[in-house]
Amino acid sequence: MDIRKVQMSGGSSYIISLPKDWIKERNIKKNDPIGLVIQNDGNILITPNTSGESIQKTWEFEINSTTDRTFFLRCLIGAYISGYTSLKIWAQGRLPPFTMHIIREFTTMAIGQEVVDETDNMVLIKDLLNPSEMPLNKTILRMSVIVVKMHQDAVSALKENDLSLAENIIFRDNDVDRLHWLIGRQSNLILNDLNLSKKMKISTEDAVVLFLASRIIERVGDHATRIASNVKKLSGKKLPENLMIQIEEVNHEAVRLFQSGMDAFFKRDIYSANDIISETKCIESQCKKINTESMKFEASVAVNIVNISDSIKRVADYSADICENVINASVSAKNKM
Numbered sequence: 001m002d003i004r005k006v007q008m009s010g011g012s013s014y015i016i017s018l019p020k021d022w023i024k025e026r027n028i029k030k031n032d033p034i035g036l037v038i039q040n041d042g043n044i045l046i047t048p049n050t051s052g053e054s055i056q057k058t059w060e061f062e063i064n065s066t067t068d069r070t071f072f073l074r075c076l077i078g079a080y081i082s083g084y085t086s087l088k089i090w091a092q093g094r095l096p097p098f099t100m101h102i103i104r105e106f107t108t109m110a111i112g113q114e115v116v117d118e119t120d121n122m123v124l125i126k127d128l129l130n131p132s133e134m135p136l137n138k139t140i141l142r143m144s145v146i147v148v149k150m151h152q153d154a155v156s157a158l159k160e161n162d163l164s165l166a167e168n169i170i171f172r173d174n175d176v177d178r179l180h181w182l183i184g185r186q187s188n189l190i191l192n193d194l195n196l197s198k199k200m201k202i203s204t205e206d207a208v209v210l211f212l213a214s215r216i217i218e219r220v221g222d223h224a225t226r227i228a229s230n231v232k233k234l235s236g237k238k239l240p241e242n243l244m245i246q247i248e249e250v251n252h253e254a255v256r257l258f259q260s261g262m263d264a265f266f267k268r269d270i271y272s273a274n275d276i277i278s279e280t281k282c283i284e285s286q287c288k289k290i291n292t293e294s295m296k297f298e299a300s301v302a303v304n305i306v307n308i309s310d311s312i313k314r315v316a317d318y319s320a321d322i323c324e325n326v327i328n329a330s331v332s333a334k335n336k337m
Contacts, residue, residue, distance in 0.1 A: 004017055006135050010020070013292040016035075018046070025316075026048050028048055028193065032048070033262055034046060034047070034048060036046070036279045037194050037195075037198075039182055045193070049168035052322075056085045056086070056087070057077040057083065057084045057085055057086070058084065058086040058087075058088055059082075059084040059087050059088070060085070060088045060089075060090065061075055061087070061088070061089050061090075061098060062090060062091065063089055063090070063091050063095065063099055064091055064092065065096045067096065069102055072102050072163060073102050073105065073106060074129060076102070076103070076106040076110075077106065077110065077181065079110075080106075080110045080113060080181060080185055080186050081181055081184040081188065082185075082188055083129055083185055083188040083189045084127075085126065085127045086125065086126050086127070087124070087125040087126075088122065088123075088124050088125075089103070089122065089123045090123075091121045091122075092121070093096070093121060093317050095101055095120065095121055095122070098180070099123065099143055100123070103115065103125065104121060105240050106125075107125065107196065109174065109177070109178055110178070110181060110182075111129060111134075111178055111179075111181075111182045112124075112128050112182075113125050113127060113290055114126060114128050115130075131189055131190075131200065132196075132199055132200050134182065134186065135200070136183055136186055136200075136202060136207070136210045137184055137210070137266065139179050139186075139214075140181060140183065140213055140217070140265075141262075142179060142215055143176055143179045143180065143183075143214060143217045143218070143272075144217055144219075144258075144259075144262045145257075146172060146176055146179075146253055147220045147221040147224060148258065148259060150169050150173070150221060150224035150252060150254050150300055151220075151223075151224045151230075151254075151258075151312075151315065152230050152251075152255065153165055153168070153224075154166070154169050154224050154227035154231065154251075155227070155247060155248055155251045157169065157228060157231045158227070158244070158247065158308065159164045159244055159248065161231075161235070161236070162231075163232055163322070165228075166228040166229075166231040167232070169224055169227075169228035170225050170228050173211040173221050173222065173225045173323075176218055176221035177218065177221075177270055178218070178332075180215065180217070180218040183210060183211055184211055184214070185207065185209070187207040188212040190204060191204050191207060191208075203283050205329070206329075209325060209329045213265060213322060213325060215323055216321050216325075217318075217322075219314075219318055220256065220258060220314075220315055220318050221313060222315050223312075224311075226299070226307065226308075227307075227311050227312075230305075230308050231308075233300075233304050234301065234304050237301055239305070243290070243293050243294075243305075246286070246290050246293070247290060247308065248291065249286070250283060250286040250287060250290065250309075250312055251315075252284055252298075253282075253286070253316075254312050254313070254316045254319070255272035255278055255315065257276055257315075257316055257319040258316075258318070258319040258322075259281055259313055260272065260276050261273070261319040261322040261323050261326075262322065264276060264322075265322055265323075265325070265326050268326060268329070268330050270326060270330045272328045272331075273324075273326040274323070276319060276320070276323045277320045279326065280316040280317065280319055280320045283312070283316035284316075285312060287309045287310070287312060287313040290309040291305075291306050291309055293305075294309070308335075
């Protein structure tokens with residue numbers, strides 16, 4: 001840490017010198033304006049960015065014919081979530097034939113990413129989405145609505161042996177992933193740009209809380225997909241009515257707890273959150289009954305039923321996780337007041 005003493009100037013102003021290396025690195029000249037941002041914890045951020053414009057960052061990736069395609073796609077997603085505004089892919093010679101196929105797959109999945117320039121040996125992707133046009137709270141709400149419908153449809157697909165509905169649920173998980181990546185990206189942008197944080201009226205602490213919530217919701221969506229996958233494996237095998245009723249009831253209760261947890265999350269209601277955490281414990285005993293009942297079936301069927309039961313239980317577990325985040329964030333915010 002570079003420690004500097006506060007000086008008095010003119011009997012009424014307090015001044016402090018800035019590090020010479022920092023001034024040179026940012027090409028700051030005499031009489032240039034410097035921004036001071038007072039943060040919630042009492043610290044002051046010093047920034048040369050006084051215009052309020054978003055920070056522009058470019059990520060570059062050299063590709064060749066031996067580049068692993070999955071690795072390339074993962075890097076694109078990683079750069080997107082990290083908050084880079086431009087992605088430049090280039091090669092020493094011509095771009096490998098698979099390059100544009102992977103890039104099209106990426107731009108289809110990632111919200112706001114478009115190819116703006118293309119040559120034989122280079123492709124430039126730019127972010128065309130204004131972060132403030134996609135408020136994080138609304139994106140979280142949309143994610144939660146999607147995963148609730150996915151779980152409801154998953155059990156309907158099981159009851160009606162509807163394989164096309166099960167397949168549709170698996171496809172819808174892509175929408176949840178896209179929104180989760182967007183929240184990850186916007187959270188990183190806010191953490192690295194306090195001007196954006198002020199503009200979106202979201203503190204860095206809230207950005208972290210929202211990202212954690214989106215991660216939990218994304219996992220709830222994964223378990224709806226898991227139920228749908230097991231429905232497909234049970235194709236042609238209709239479950240007894242009494243067992244189906246048990247599954248419907250416990251799924252309804254787990255989804256209700258998730259919706260209540262999300263309601264507590266948006267309201268920052270720590271008392272409701274605490275009650276919901278206690279309620280989730282009853283789901284485990286109900287799922288154990290379903291698992292016991294599944295032992296009456298042949299092994300291949302029993303495994304699928306247990307997998308479905310486990311996924312329903314995990315919805316309740318994740319609902320408790322969301323409520324714990326509500327309590328943690330609310331207590332932390334109160335201590336800073």
